Amino acid sequence: MGEQLRYFLTEIKEKIEEQLPRHIDKLAAPQTLKEAMVYSLNAGGKRVRPALVLATLKSFGKPVDDGFDVACAIEMIHTYSLIHDDLPAMDDDDLRRGKPTNHKVFGEALAILAGDALFTYSFELIATMQGVSAEKKLLLVQEIAKASGPEGMVGGQVADMEGENQSLSIDELMYIHEHKTGDLLSASIISGAIIAGATSNDLINLKMFAKELGLMFQIKDDILDVEGDAETIGKPIGSDDGNNKSTYPNLLGLDGAKAKLNEHKDKAREHLAKVNMDQQLLLALTNYVAERDH
Amino acid sequence: MGEQLRYFLTEIKEKIEEQLPRHIDKLAAPQTLKEAMVYSLNAGGKRVRPALVLATLKSFGKPVDDGFDVACAIEMIHTYSLIHDDLPAMDDDDLRRGKPTNHKVFGEALAILAGDALFTYSFELIATMQGVSAEKKLLLVQEIAKASGPEGMVGGQVADMEGENQSLSIDELMYIHEHKTGDLLSASIISGAIIAGATSNDLINLKMFAKELGLMFQIKDDILDVEGDAETIGKPIGSDDGNNKSTYPNLLGLDGAKAKLNEHKDKAREHLAKVNMDQQLLLALTNYVAERDH
Numbered sequence: 001m002g003e004q005l006r007y008f009l010t011e012i013k014e015k016i017e018e019q020l021p022r023h024i025d026k027l028a029a030p031q032t033l034k035e036a037m038v039y040s041l042n043a044g045g046k047r048v049r050p051a052l053v054l055a056t057l058k059s060f061g062k063p064v065d066d067g068f069d070v071a072c073a074i075e076m077i078h079t080y081s082l083i084h085d086d087l088p089a090m091d092d093d094d095l096r097r098g099k100p101t102n103h104k105v106f107g108e109a110l111a112i113l114a115g116d117a118l119f120t121y122s123f124e125l126i127a128t129m130q131g132v133s134a135e136k137k138l139l140l141v142q143e144i145a146k147a148s149g150p151e152g153m154v155g156g157q158v159a160d161m162e163g164e165n166q167s168l169s170i171d172e173l174m175y176i177h178e179h180k181t182g183d184l185l186s187a188s189i190i191s192g193a194i195i196a197g198a199t200s201n202d203l204i205n206l207k208m209f210a211k212e213l214g215l216m217f218q219i220k221d222d223i224l225d226v227e228g229d230a231e232t233i234g235k236p237i238g239s240d241d242g243n244n245k246s247t248y249p250n251l252l253g254l255d256g257a258k259a260k261l262n263e264h265k266d267k268a269r270e271h272l273a274k275v276n277m278d279q280q281l282l283l284a285l286t287n288y289v290a291e292r293d294h
Numbered sequence: 295m296g297e298q299l300r301y302f303l304t305e306i307k308e309k310i311e312e313q314l315p316r317h318i319d320k321l322a323a324p325q326t327l328k329e330a331m332v333y334s335l336n337a338g339g340k341r342v343r344p345a346l347v348l349a350t351l352k353s354f355g356k357p358v359d360d361g362f363d364v365a366c367a368i369e370m371i372h373t374y375s376l377i378h379d380d381l382p383a384m385d386d387d388d389l390r391r392g393k394p395t396n397h398k399v400f401g402e403a404l405a406i407l408a409g410d411a412l413f414t415y416s417f418e419l420i421a422t423m424q425g426v427s428a429e430k431k432l433l434l435v436q437e438i439a440k441a442s443g444p445e446g447m448v449g450g451q452v453a454d455m456e457g458e459n460q461s462l463s464i465d466e467l468m469y470i471h472e473h474k475t476g477d478l479l480s481a482s483i484i485s486g487a488i489i490a491g492a493t494s495n496d497l498i499n500l501k502m503f504a505k506e507l508g509l510m511f512q513i514k515d516d517i518l519d520v521e522g523d524a525e526t527i528g529k530p531i532g533s534d535d536g537n538n539k540s541t542y543p544n545l546l547g548l549d550g551a552k553a554k555l556n557e558h559k560d561k562a563r564e565h566l567a568k569v570n571m572d573q574q575l576l577l578a579l580t581n582y583v584a585e586r587d588h
Contacts, residue, residue, distance in 0.1 A: 029444035033452040037444070084410065089402030108383030109455060112406065113448050116378065116413070120443030123417055127435040138428045141421040141435050149414030150323035150331070154407050158327040161403060 005284040008055045012064070013047045019072050023125060029117070036106040036114035037121075040079050044097045049074045049188040055285060056192025056206070059277040069129040070140060070191050073122035077148055078184060080122075083115040085157065119148070132195060139194045147187035156180030168246040174215065182214030189213075189282075198277075205274040209282070212268035216289050219261045222247040224294065226254055265290050296578040302349045306358070307341045313366055317419060323411070330400040330408035331415075334373050338391045343368045343482040349579060350486025350500070353571040363423040364434060364485050367416035371442055372478060374416075377409040379451070413442070426489060433488045441481035450474030462540040468509065476508030483507075483576075492571075499568040503576070506562035510583050513555045516541040518588065520548055559584050 020041040024034050050071035054064040086093040086101040087108060093101050103111035126140050146152055156179025163176060189210040193203055226249045248257040268286050272279050314335040318328050344365035348358040380387040380395040381402060387395050397405035420434050440446055450473025457470060483504040487497055520543045542551040562580050566573050 024444075027444050029449040030452040030456065032456065033444055033449060084406055087403075087406065089406060109381075110452065112378055112381065112383060113452055116410075117444040117448040119410070119413070120439055120448060123435060124439035124443055127432055127439060134432045135428045138421055138432050138435075141417060141432075145414055145418035145421060149418055150318075150321050150327055150411040154411040154414060155323040155327060158324045158404065158407055162324065162326065 002280075002284040004281055005055075005288060008051045008058075008281070008285075009046070012051055012054055015068070016047050016050045016071060016075060017042070019068060020075060023072060023076075023121070027121070032106070032110060033114060033117060036102060036110050037118050039105060040083050040096075040102050040114065041076065041118070043079075043099050045078075047075060049078055049184060052185065052188035052285075053192040053195075055281050056189045056277075057196050059279065059281050060193065060196035060198060061278065062196045066131060067192055067195050069125055070195065071188075073125045074144065074184065074188050074191065076118045076122040076125070077144065077153075080115040080118040081148075081153055081157070081184075083111055083118070087111060090161075136194055136197075140191055143190050143194065144184075144187050147183035152179055152183035152187075153181075156183070163246065166246075168251075170248075170251055173246050173248070173251065177215060177218040178211065181218060182211060185214045185217065186210035198275075202275050202277070205271050209268050209271035209275070212264045212271065213286060213289060216261055216264045216268060216286070219248045219257055219264065220289060220292065222249055223254065223257050223261065224292075225249075261290060296574075298575055299349075299578040299582060302345045302352075302575070302579075303340070306345055306348055309362070310341050310344045310365060310369060311336070313362060314369060317366060317370075317415070321415070326400070326404060327408060327411060330396060330404050331412050333399060334377050334390075334396050334408065335370065335412070337373075337393050339372075341369060343372055343478060346479065346482035346579075347486040347489075349575050350483045350571075351490050353573065353575050354487065354490035354492060355572065356490045360425060361486055361489050363419055364489065365482075367419045368438065368478065368482050368485065370412045370416040370419070371438065371447075374409040374412040375442075375447055375451070375478075377405055377412070381405060384455075430488055430491075434485055437484050437488065438478075438481050441477035446473055446477035446481075447475075450477070457540065460540075462545075464542075464545055467540050467542070467545065471509060471512040472505065475512060476505060479508045479511065480504035492569075496569050496571070499565050503562050503565035503569070506558045506565065507580060507583060510555055510558045510562060510580070513542045513551055513558065514583060514586065516543055517548065517551050517555065518586075519543075555584060 021038045024037045024041065027034060050068075053067045053071040053074060057067040058064050082096060083102045085091050086096055087103055094104055095101060101111075102114060106114065123141060123145070126144065127137055129137065132140075148154065156176050159172070160176045160180050163172060168176075186207060189206055190203060193206050198206070225247065248260060252260060265286060269283065272282055272286070315332045318331045318335065321328060344362075347361045347365040347368060351361040352358050376390060377396045379385050380390055381397055388398055389395060395405075396408060400408065417435060417439070420438065421431055423431070426434075442448065450470050453466070454470045454474050457466060462470075480501060483500055484497060487500050492500070519541065542554060546554060559580060563577065566576055566580070
């Protein structure tokens with residue numbers, strides 16, 4: 001991992017984790033609601049989406065400070081989606097990153113509302129942030145709402161639920177990942193580019209790059225799940241398999257999945273090469289996604 | 295009820311009900327998700343919030359056509375809040391307006407996601423609508439996100455949950471109503487004014503007017519619940535009472551609640567008088583809210 005990439009995945013992470021609870025603390029809202037919101041924001045994670053926002057901004061030669069509010073907003077949306085996914089009616093998970101899930105601590109009703117509140121506040125944060133023009137803020141709302149909604153993350157989640165215990169085609173599996181996780185990853189990159197004032201041509205190429213990167217991320221997760229060391233990735237090996245879930249290695253075999261990963265990596269690099277920016281950082285990220293061991 | 299007001303509460307309602315499902319039908323999203331979204335949008339209701347958006351626009355002398363997208367978006371947010379409120383973890387209601395609630399028909403998981411999707415899509419609709427400037431659209435997102443979030447509707451819902459089976463003060467009761475229902479009613483009026491290009495002074499006076507109107511609405515609901523005819527209002531008289539809920543008549547007595555209603559009505563008229571618009575329609579609405587029998 002390059003030095004600059006390490007900076008984005010470590011130091012930026014710390015800064016984001018400092019800022020996230022501060023946004024909530026200052027709200028005039030019931031204390032228990034704020035506690036439930038902050039609890040899940042503080043629950044850790046790699047903070048990949050904020051890193052993508054800021055790395056893209058940096059790659060366009062702009063100061064990363066301009067992107068922290070949007071980075072926090074997108075992490076709030078990711079957190080809301082995890083709180084709702086974990087609910088008894090959905091995945092019914094008791095633990096998330098080794099800590100009790102939101103509804104185990106605060107009860108189902110407050111967990112639903114904490115998710116709703118995080119999501120709503122994220123749009124308020126974007127729409128009211130300083131130093132970015134109205135036009136850019138509106139583009140951010142458009143991009144992020146589309147990525148999170150029925151045609152994006154929520155649609156992907158519904159398709160995932162409906163696909164459970166069914167054998168899916170590769171296209172169906174790609175649809176699920178593209179929308180359930182890919183669209184918000186892509187929106188993170190595009191958000192950085194919007195703040196940086198990228199041209200519409202650059203936005204188009206970055207969107208194609210981001211789509212490949214999102215698929216790479218998921219295929220690599222599936223591969224790690226099969227061959228990874230249980231201690232390294234922190235969950236029982238083959239846990240998705242036990243769920244009778246369609247995965248890339250299940251559909252294509254392990255070698256087939258690895259070939260697929262490389263295919264998407266080549267395409268990602270191709271699209272990235274067309275963007276008028278310093279490509280080094282996102283290139284390092286692309287390699288990291290393909291080669292990481294956890 | 296004046297002729298013009300009747301138009302807003304009947305003909306506008308029909309137009310809104312025609313448009314609501316069309317927005318969802320055209321989405322590229324899983325069919326079951328779209329069905330769950332449309333089911334609750336089609337479940338009826340007075341469509342008060344859309345009427346407020348459009349009546350305000352009209353009062354500023356602007357064409358109502360400019361406001362239909364925002365009116366639909368706000369009705370989607372109201373609908374999302376009802377779907378989540380009805381969930382087993384929340385109010386656990388089987389019926390809403392005489393029809394099975396969303397989770398009774400589609401299951402809890404899809405009901406949660408249909409709510410999430412309606413809410414998300416409402417922001418996309420506002421941010422992408424035609425014929426309104428970026429600045430105005432951004433103001434709409436700010437206003438509506440604040441009214442729906444932790445400092446608005448979600449905060450009010452949490453306070454309402456926490457206040458159940460407790461005896462509340464009048465201030466606590468007002469906090470709940472102001473945020474749980476009042477903020478989105480107010481945002482409806484302000485949204486009409488934003489589209490119309492109202493001055494910030496007019497926005498301030500309208501906001502104070504809207505706050506009084508929202509409280510009037512709730513106090514009148516409480517009064518009707520005590521003295522209304524069960525057939526007219528369509529639910530068992532005193533049903534909130536049976537819930538051991540704090541209401542205005544419980545806290546102030548029936549006469550006290552009526553006096554309170556008149557107090558807020560006077561204040562509402564006072565604030566409205568300061569707004570540079572044709573006040574006739576919103577004045578008729580104010581009288582209607584105080585005098586309606588259901």
